[in-house]
Amino acid sequence: MRIGVFTDTYWPQTAGIDVAVKLSVKALKEAGNEVYIITPDDPRITVEEREKEKDDNVIRVPSIKVPGQSEGTRLGIPWIPSVIKKIESLNLDVVHSHTEFTMKMMAGKIAKRNNIKHCYTYHTMFKDISEYLFPSFLKEFGYKVAKWISIKSCSNCDEIIVPSEKVRDTLINYGIKKEIKVVPTEIDKESINQVDEKSAEVLELKKRWGICEGEPVLLAIGRLEKDKEFSKIIEQMPKIIEKNPNTKLMIVGQGPLKSKLELLAKKLDVESAVIFVGGQKYDDMGKYYKLGNILINAATAGTQGLIFSEAMAAGIPIITIASEGLTNRIKETQSGIVADSIEQIPDEVLRVIEDETVASELVENGHNYIKSGSKETYINTMLGIYSSGGSESFEKDKESDEKGFQEADAMIDNEHKNTPLTETKGITQINNEL
Template identity: 30%
Template sequence: MRIGLFTDTYFPQVSGVATSIRTLKEELEELGHEVYIFTTTDKAVGRYEDPTIIRLPSVPFVSFTDRRVVYRGLMTSYRIAKAYQLDIIHTQTEFGMGNLGKLIGKALRIPVVHTYHTQYEDYVDYIAKGKIIRPGMVKYIVRGYLNNLDGIICPSRIVTNLLEGYEVKPVKRTIPTGIQLDQFVRDDISQEDVDRLRQDLGFQPCDTMLLSLSRISSEKNIQAILASLPEVLSEYPHVKLVVVGDGPYLTTLKQLTTQLGLEASVIFTGMIDHNQVALYYKACDFFISASTSETQGLTYTEALASGKPVIAHGNPYLDDLITDKMFGTLYYDARDLPAAIIDALVSTPEMTQKHLTQKLNAISAQQFGKAVYSFYLDAIIAKAACRQYKYSLTMEGSPADRSLQLVKQTAVLPVTLVKKTATTSAKVFKAPIKVITSIKDFLE
């Protein structure tokens, strides 16, 4: 199968969405499919890049300058998508590249599915300080984008429930994003490596390390963790918080740390190299998050894959993920965060290998890739069946005859798809030649 992923954000931009897209691409390719990413330009990317990544002209997004939005490239995208003979388009962000993907899908008459990653009510303040788009307007905007798609992937029950509340009509399937386990189940990280990092951070052997790892923005609610620390430290003075990441709220958090007198108990590392992320997980005692804006949160599964329990604000996604006390402690009222931290320190049991193995299987990228591919097949079959049905309405004969012909035609679709998938083994590095040839033919 040939798949086009359309997204406004991708590496080197760092985000959960970018990580999810890269994971999906790698897993689908492992299954034998060809995957092409249509995304925005980025000044940090060299001229020569993976030929399966197509970058379109873009500019920084207003009030959110570390993200970009495409401003042209429709015909270029159409020609390339047609040359690659895409079977399906999967949009990952709304509006810019999302609308581009929808237009191209319509032009090529192929299914367009979408993953809804973001609760926009938590982000409207970034656009003219919330004066243009109000939280109450979000559902109408989102519904307008989603209602003419061929299917929607919801990364968690939170998103499924949210879209049901928006009265979004297309078929929805809950498929949590998996993670590459080998990046976090790291036997190559020794105890000496862990001890060295903790020493470099200024930890004593008796200290307990809470790890916050995310983009530093107000909606991540790291300020709530800081506000809870004085109460925790009054009973457990050896607790320290390590805040990893960068973002627009970093200065504010540092000022709050000073105001609360927490300089000796809070460490800001700034951005760290991606290769160091697993080491930080291994070095901590608990991963902590007070965010209420996550639709899933890959950092939770990354922490679990590293064998570390979670302390977090509960939601339907985490209720499904944290199925045992050994995996973490959830709280549901902001006032309960200090008590939740103390409860986790006192009563979290050791993870057993049996339970951890079961959890790893459930959150693996392999399961994620297979589930998404299954959804693609359903969307393609449904699209073809709908087209055949519309065609049957123009055929001669009785309704029974038309129905029988429709059933026969639809029944061979899965076989046709399997055969088509089996023929897509051409090497990806030949792609630019195919594109150039096809564009030349198109123009002539």
């Protein structure tokens, strides 16, 4: 099949969506499909990277920087006729959007003009993120905005795909009537597990980041945003260091909170024990997992917990805060330790560091669980979704789409009456674009 994958998040932006897209594209290509990635251009991309992207069928769309985003977040411009024409010349069989924003608008436009199926993966739990974006007195309004975005995004597509039951249940509770298909992202187990922790590459990374032999390394991975709760992990470091002074915390990721997190580590007098290594390409993540002794997570927001699967494949224990729908499988398979509160983390970390039997059991259980996944199953499932029902017009669900639009608009309009104008401005503009 000729598949067009549309995403607003792609290298050099690093996030869970970027990883999920790369893993999906790699699997589909290995199965013999012709896959194109359509994503916003970014001035940070090097000449060498651009040349490689040509071979990888990456098409960059002219873009603009999102105001107020310090990390260079960009959105593609979806209405340029020459770009639309170039993508249409690929004669795509299906388009698959991994975003709610401008690249999804482009995917929808191309699907409608060419009468092909438009599949959409809902990656982001806007409800969870809204808790960090809106002040407490606008919390309920934030939830309604999250619901509004979700209804809008799920209405204007032919197929809805989600990575976990947690996400599916959320969308059903929002009143989404279309069938929602759960397809977990299949990680690249080979590239993560094939790295030898004694290899020259891993030893060089240890030297680069000042990690001495025998020093325990806690690995925390993700974008440096509020919902990832890195501050809570750093706040527990004094207690951990008090019992095991050589412990290091390595944070892998980039984001707008880096300077604040660095300041927090300095304030708590643990700056020498907290290492910020920035965002890393997915192909290099196997080396970083091999640097770690424990994967530690304090975030409760998320859609599928890719880092848990990767840690299991890499063979390191997991210690995480409980998160409904995400950590259930860790409890059930005993492949990690699920703490009820952040205050329990130091004791659990020390228990795993000091007791090799506990660590070995967690690793073995994780390996046994992760072996059950299959790349072939993922590929067959996705190709089945792409081809089911034949080519469908974007207009086929027009009536139900319009109903969903009206319900979402009415919900937000009701909130306008009791919400300050400064908090709701832009809703109408976004509404018109979606």
